[in-house]
Every structure is written in C-alpha cells, then in structure tokens.
Amino acid sequence: MAQRQALSAKWSKVALTWLPFADAASAEIPLSRLLRLSLFQVSVGMMTVLLNGTLNRVMIVELGIPAWLVSLMIAIPLLAAPFRALIGHKSDVHRSVLGWRRVPFIWFGTLMQFGGLAIMPFALLLMARPELFAIGTAASALAFLLAGFGMHTTQTAGLALTGDLVDDERRPRAVALLYLALLAGMMIAALVIGGLLAHFTPTRLVQVIQGSAILTFFLNVIALWKQEARSATIASAQTPRPAFTDVWQSFVAEPITMRLLVAVGLGATAFSMQDALLEPYGGEILGLSVGATTFLTGGWALGALAGFTLSARWLSRGMDALRISGFGAVVGIAAFMLVIFAAPLASPVALLAGATAIGAGAGLFLVGTLTTAMTLATDKTSGLALGAWGAVQTTFAGLAIAMGGVLRDMVSSLAVSDELGLTLANRATGYATIYIIEICLLLATLVVLGPLVGQTPAAIRREGRSFGLTEFPT
Numbered sequence: 001m002a003q004r005q006a007l008s009a010k011w012s013k014v015a016l017t018w019l020p021f022a023d024a025a026s027a028e029i030p031l032s033r034l035l036r037l038s039l040f041q042v043s044v045g046m047m048t049v050l051l052n053g054t055l056n057r058v059m060i061v062e063l064g065i066p067a068w069l070v071s072l073m074i075a076i077p078l079l080a081a082p083f084r085a086l087i088g089h090k091s092d093v094h095r096s097v098l099g100w101r102r103v104p105f106i107w108f109g110t111l112m113q114f115g116g117l118a119i120m121p122f123a124l125l126l127m128a129r130p131e132l133f134a135i136g137t138a139a140s141a142l143a144f145l146l147a148g149f150g151m152h153t154t155q156t157a158g159l160a161l162t163g164d165l166v167d168d169e170r171r172p173r174a175v176a177l178l179y180l181a182l183l184a185g186m187m188i189a190a191l192v193i194g195g196l197l198a199h200f201t202p203t204r205l206v207q208v209i210q211g212s213a214i215l216t217f218f219l220n221v222i223a224l225w226k227q228e229a230r231s232a233t234i235a236s237a238q239t240p241r242p243a244f245t246d247v248w249q250s251f252v253a254e255p256i257t258m259r260l261l262v263a264v265g266l267g268a269t270a271f272s273m274q275d276a277l278l279e280p281y282g283g284e285i286l287g288l289s290v291g292a293t294t295f296l297t298g299g300w301a302l303g304a305l306a307g308f309t310l311s312a313r314w315l316s317r318g319m320d321a322l323r324i325s326g327f328g329a330v331v332g333i334a335a336f337m338l339v340i341f342a343a344p345l346a347s348p349v350a351l352l353a354g355a356t357a358i359g360a361g362a363g364l365f366l367v368g369t370l371t372t373a374m375t376l377a378t379d380k381t382s383g384l385a386l387g388a389w390g391a392v393q394t395t396f397a398g399l400a401i402a403m404g405g406v407l408r409d410m411v412s413s414l415a416v417s418d419e420l421g422l423t424l425a426n427r428a429t430g431y432a433t434i435y436i437i438e439i440c441l442l443l444a445t446l447v448v449l450g451p452l453v454g455q456t457p458a459a460i461r462r463e464g465r466s467f468g469l470t471e472f473p474t
Helices: 002-018 031-037 039-062 067-093 103-127 130-165 171-196 202-224 244-252 257-272 278-284 290-316 321-345 348-375 382-416 428-452
Strands: none
Touching: 031 039, 031 130, 031 171, 031 202, 039 067, 039 103, 039 130, 039 171, 039 202, 039 278, 039 290, 067 103, 067 130, 067 244, 067 382, 103 130, 103 202, 130 171, 130 382, 171 202, 171 290, 171 348, 244 257, 244 382, 257 321, 257 348, 257 382, 257 428, 278 290, 278 321, 278 348, 290 321, 290 348, 321 348, 321 428, 348 382, 382 428
C-alpha cells in the first residue's frame, strides 16, 4: 500500500510538470469539467483560423479581392470588441427568470456565430463576381459582423463563467487553461483546414466553412451543458445591480489599471498588424500554396501553445506575470526580424520559424497581461475585468489588422513604381515596413510595462528574480 501511494504521488508530480494547468482543477471542479468547458474556446480558435488565416489568403490570392478590402472585412468582427467590457458587466448583473447569468449570453453568441459562418462562403463567392460585387460585399460584411459579435459575446461570457466556477487562487490559471484550449483549437483547425483546402475549389470552400458552423454549434452546446447552476438570487428583482459606469469608475481607479490597459493595447497592435498579411506574404513573395501558407497559422498556434505552457511553469514558480509579458515582447522582436529576412533569403523555413516565434511571443505576452488583469478583479467584477482586457486587446488588434493591410498596399504601390528607389522596388517592401513598425511598437510596449513590474498586488505578495524591465528607460 505504501509503495502504491508513493508511486501515485510521483505520477501526480509528473502530471503537474508536463500539464502545468492541471492544478487549475479542484475537487468541486475537476479537470474533465474544465476541459469540457474549454470547448467553446476551441470553436473560437477555429473561427480565428478561418477569419485571420485561411480566408484572407483565399480572398486575396484565389478570389483577387484587394488586400485593403480584405483587411477591412477581417476587422469587421472586431467592431464588437469595444463592447466586451459592457457585455462582461451585463453578464455580471444579468437577471434571468431561469436563474442564469452567463448561459443566455453564451447561447445567443453561439447562434450568431452559426449564422455568420452559414452565409459567409456564398457571400465571398459573390464578391468575386464583378456584376454581384456590391451585393457580395454587403452580405460578407453582415456575415463577418454576425460571426464577430457572436464570437466575442461567447468568449467574454464563457471566460467569466470560468471565473465563477473556480476559486480565487485557481481562477487565473483556469482562465489561462481556456486560452491554451483556444490555441490548441487554432493549431488543429489550421492543420485540418489546410489539408482540406490543399486543392482549392469554391465548392470545397463552402463545405469547409459550413462544416465549421455546424461544429461550432455542437462544441459550444457541449461546453455549456450543466456548467452554471441556477440561482434564486439571480432571478430575484431585489438583487442589487450597479450601473456599468459606477463599476467601471471603481475598476479604473486602481493605480496600475490604465497603464496596464495601455500596455495591452500596444502589445496587441504590435502582434496583430501582420495577422492578415502573414499568409499572403508567404503566397505572394515566396510562392507558397494555400495549404502551405495555412501551416504558417498552425506554426503560429504551435508557438503560442509553447508560450502558454512555458508561462504556466514560470507562474507556478512565482515569477511576476508582467516579466513574462516582457519576455514575450523580446521574443516578438526577434521573430519579426526573422520574418523580414525570409524574403531576401527566399527561405520558407525561416518564415515558418518566424511565424512560430511570433506565436510564442504573443502567448507569453497574453498570459502575463491576462493573469495581471485577473488579479485586479473582484468576485462581482470578473466579467468586467475580463471584458476590459478583451476589449482593449481585440479592439487594437482589429485596428492593427485594418491598418496593416492599408499600409502594405500603399508602401508596395510606391515601391513597385520606383517612388522609393531602385533598391526597394519590390513587393516585399510593403510587408517589411509593417514588420519594422511592429518591432518599434514592441519596444514601446516594454517602455510602458517597465514601471509596472513588481507593482501588481500579486507581485507584491511574492518575490521573484529581477528581469531588468524596471531598469528600461521610461
């Protein structure tokens, strides 16, 4: 019996070593239930691959739609991003006669996701026909808008539900587990969708997107099933429900909140400007196929998965979450330099390595800032805190995606017309300009993060090794 108990203890240590989010579970909320809940993040990851990866390549290269219009279309779902804080707050104080706060938001978000994906492929094919371009553009805008509002509503309420289910100690790590599921979903979706679209046809495009709509619906229903308990307090009209403005003012009154949100915005912009350009960069500059460029998104997801796993190990050892974000920014700088040199070297391997490193840097940055945001939340403001973090992150990401496409078109047009000189007369110049801007933004992110290191409530309660960000000039 003693040997069996010792062996069990050893295996438990192995589980915590190789599955660093395993300790997010508890007796009340076992890991199997958390993993089932994380399925809604898998559906969001699948949609992210479609919108930011596969579809932008197909629209630009196969359908011949201008990159600036594609970038604006991909940015449409992010119109919902500024409302994430409000959505989170509404789910915090929602009154339902059935006694649920989060379930109604996740359910209607799922329906919007399904509707947007259901009509999207036909709308895109209409855009490729000049005589139906206007109708196709309007239908595509509606499809992207529905998909975007559904995705952000589902994700915000789902993350808040996770915060409700786990205790204060495990809450940041449980939410980080869900982001790990998001990245795993992206990686799997990139591999599967890339394989299905290796030989592109319009019919295959319709099948892939509508299949994704059906899969999204079932994943979200399974994730939601029997997760939130019904409460008479939630159903009661006498339960106090403070106004959004009052709760928001209290939240931003924390000394580090606004600076943290600025850092999140800068970092999100830096990591997202290339989202709509990475696959076209591989297709246009290096001549890669649709399937091959989709694997770039898979490499990004694999890198981000590694970033989340590594950050989890560092968090378990007591490292300051914002130091982890700083490491992510440094990795991102090196990654963008590698992507820039992939063109003159004509190296798909360098591009794949750069894409993977971008994902790793983004993963480290996101989990660090997300964990910090969770330490600023209270029991009654978990939806607001997650919504504020998500609103800033996705809003700036959307603006960066749109801006990246426009700037790339402008610079590339000037370059190929010899306006920038013979040396830069190449289509790759437009892409390289975007990556250089992202490097500068990551340096600015380090400047903003520096004074925050060691100043968060969680960091003050524990000691950590110096990373050097506090010495960065500010």
